Amino acid sequence: MSDLPTYALSEEQELLRATVRELAEAKIAPFAADVDEESRFPREALDALVDNGMHAVHVPEPYGGAGADALSAVLVIEEVARVCASSSLIPAVNKLGSVPVLLAGSEELKRWCLPSLAAGEAMFSYALSEAEAGSDAAGMRTRAVRDGDAYVLDGVKTWITNAGESRFYTVMAVTDPGAGARGISAFVVDRDDEGVSFGPKERKLGIKGSPTRQVILERVRVPEWRRIGAEGTGFKTALATLDHTRVTIAAQALGIAQGALDFAIGYVKERRQFGKPVSDFQGVQFMLADMAMRLEGARQLTYHAAVKSERAMRGERIPDLTLVSSACKALASDVAMDVTTDAVQLLGGYGYTREFPVERMMRDAKITQIYEGTNQIQRMVIARQLLK
Ligand code: CAA
Ligand code: FAD
Numbered sequence: 001m002s003d004l005p006t007y008a009l010s011e012e013q014e015l016l017r018a019t020v021r022e023l024a025e026a027k028i029a030p031f032a033a034d035v036d037e038e039s040r041f042p043r044e045a046l047d048a049l050v051d052n053g054m055h056a057v058h059v060p061e062p063y064g065g066a067g068a069d070a071l072s073a074v075l076v077i078e079e080v081a082r083v084c085a086s087s088s089l090i091p092a093v094n095k096l097g098s099v100p101v102l103l104a105g106s107e108e109l110k111r112w113c114l115p116s117l118a119a120g121e122a123m124f125s126y127a128l129s130e131a132e133a134g135s136d137a138a139g140m141r142t143r144a145v146r147d148g149d150a151y152v153l154d155g156v157k158t159w160i161t162n163a164g165e166s167r168f169y170t171v172m173a174v175t176d177p178g179a180g181a182r183g184i185s186a187f188v189v190d191r192d193d194e195g196v197s198f199g200p201k202e203r204k205l206g207i208k209g210s211p212t213r214q215v216i217l218e219r220v221r222v223p224e225w226r227r228i229g230a231e232g233t234g235f236k237t238a239l240a241t242l243d244h245t246r247v248t249i250a251a252q253a254l255g256i257a258q259g260a261l262d263f264a265i266g267y268v269k270e271r272r273q274f275g276k277p278v279s280d281f282q283g284v285q286f287m288l289a290d291m292a293m294r295l296e297g298a299r300q301l302t303y304h305a306a307v308k309s310e311r312a313m314r315g316e317r318i319p320d321l322t323l324v325s326s327a328c329k330a331l332a333s334d335v336a337m338d339v340t341t342d343a344v345q346l347l348g349g350y351g352y353t354r355e356f357p358v359e360r361m362m363r364d365a366k367i368t369q370i371y372e373g374t375n376q377i378q379r380m381v382i383a384r385q386l387l388k
Contacts, residue, residue, distance in 0.1 A: 009071070009303075016072055020079035023052055024087075032084035035209035036360050039201070041165055042209045045080070045087035050120030054080075056094040060102070063114035070244065070310035071303055074251040081255025082262070085364035086209025088255060090123070092248045093161045093210075096372075097124030099241040100170045100186055102313070104229030112226075113168050113188055122167035127157035127189075127215050128238050134159075135377050137172075138181040138235055142217065144173035151175070151187065151227070153220040156199075159371075163213035164198045167191045171217070172234045179232065186234035188226045195220035206363035243321050244309045246329035246372050250302040253329075253336035253368040254295065260343035260361040261291050267347050267356075278346075287346060291339045298332040323385040330378035333368035340365040 009017070027048035035042045049055040058073045059065025068076075073095060081088035098117055101110055116122040133139040142155025153173055160169070169189040176183030189196060199214030229237055265288060268279040278284050305324040312318040340362040344351035351358050369375045 009075075013072055013075060016068075017075045017079060019052075020054060020076050021082070023048060023054065024080050024083045028080060028087050029083035032087070032209075033354070033357065033360065035084065035086055036206075037354070039203070039208040041211060042084060042087040042090070045084060046090055049080070049087075049090055053120075055090055055120050056098070056117050056124075057091065058095050058102075059098070059114055059118040063110060064118035065114070066118075069306075070247065070313060071306040074247060074302060074306045077248050077251040078255040078258070081252040082259040084209070085252060085256050085361070085367075086207045088252050089161055089207065089210040092245070092252055093126065093166075094124050095248055096126040096161075096241065096245045097166065097168060097170050099244050100126070100228050100237045101188065103240055104186070104233065104237045105188075106225065108225055109188060109228065117168070123162055123165055124168045124170070125160050125162050125166040125215075126241070127160050127163075127169050127171045129159050130156065131158045135374060137238070138184065140172060140174060140184065142171070142173040143177075144175050144185055144187065144222070146175070147221070150221050150223045151185075153187065153189065153195075153217045153222055155217050157215040157217070158199075159202070159212055160215045161210055161212055161371075163215050164191075164211055169196075169215055170228065171215070172238050173217075175231050175234075181235040182232050184235040184238075185231050186228040186237050187222045188228065189215075189217070189220060189222060193220050193222065205366060206360070207367050242372060243325045244313065246325040246378070247302060247305045247309050249368055249372045250298070250305070250325075250328040250332035253332040253365065254299050254302060256361050256365045256368070257291075257295050257298075257332075257336040257339040260340040260358050260365075261288070261295060263356070263358055263361075264288070264291075264343040264346040267350075271348075284346065287342055291342055294335045295339055298328065298335040302328040302332055304328075320385070323382055326373070326378040326381040326385075329368075329372060330375045330382070333365070333375060336365040336368055337362075 028045045031044045057066045057068035061067040077088050144151040144153050171189045175185040195218040197216045202212040271278045305328040308318045343358040
């Protein structure tokens, strides 16, 4: 029989997972409840991630980064999300904000913003959505008007994750109002650019530690060299980016679900009713089995998509990347919502209280079905790929 290589993580990736799990348990988990309760940015997590080089592992080596592959980035996000979903948005959104630059930015632009991201001195956000343009992102109104060797940006980007904390913002804006999606360009805006300000923090159901704010742009002058790629290519770059980063939201969903499952397993073995641990009841066991098998199925699809994302980043044409990235995001987030809801159920009344982390995990899971495109939009993207 021919040698059949095992379909598995590499030794380095297993080691990375174990390292991040240890770090997350020791330095991030102890603050997760407080970060949620106080709706405060997880500063301890940022420090721990930066100190251990885990805040933006995807940045390539020439720009001072670790040059980790997409599957390794997924493992980092998954393990951080297992203890604190808000904190997992640090590596996830650093990647989301900077992939447009990696995909389409000039060398000058890369050298300007990526080294400080890699060093942990600056964070990156991604500003596509607006109040009237969420799912229909191409309907945006933010304008970028050319003025000599610069553009003047005016508009309001809404729901921007880590706004105010990040130094860099990839902003999509209309340069040619008559041209629809082909009239949109992408720019890197610096928090210190004159005319940049932020709205108040949104008061949210979950991921309360991750600030979500408007990015307000009032006559912000952005030099031409900070445009990402050619004029009119910004929307394509924005969507091509999501092909890579929907995989990271799937990773976040997996982590949240795994955290809830792990906690529920520990609990049902301890909790006694009718004279025995509730884990002895088949009704409970079947719930655990369903949670675990659905989670593992979503994980396999996510890792598969991550490998395709990495191959695409290295220049290979991957025709089904759009499909698999949308599929793993929709599947993993739906699984996370179900698994966290079942975890609350398995803790009974205690699960419904803030004494235990599963209610936070259930609230945090919900956002994964909404952002980076709602799960209806993912299904639309998948169907378009199937029918084209
Ligand atoms: N890669 C590259 N180009 C792509 C592409 C892809 N995956 N998908 C489409 N395009 C191109 C198309 O070819 C087309 O270009 P041409 O006209 O030159 O052919 C152009 O982009 C426009 O495409 P569509 O006509 O398909 O665009 P649309 O307006 O019908 O809708 C959409 C596209 C799929 C609905 C898109 O708007 C979408 O994904 N919406 C959801 C918004 C979203 O995901 N927002 C995420 C915000 S970030 C976030 O939420 C942050 C966070 O999680 C922390
Ligand atoms: P809408 O588009 O108004 O959708 C309303 C409902 O209609 C949804 O159920 C939707 O699925 C459904 N719907 C819409 N169109 C269709 C259709 N064609 N077919 C079927 N159903 C449809 N954006 C950024 O750019 N950067 C960020 O960092 C960012 N972070 C976020 C963080 C949080 C906490 C939140 C809540 C949002 C964030 N977003 C961010 C925005 C996010 O991507 C949008 O909220 C999302 O894409 C949905 O847009 P919307 O809220 O306008 O909903």
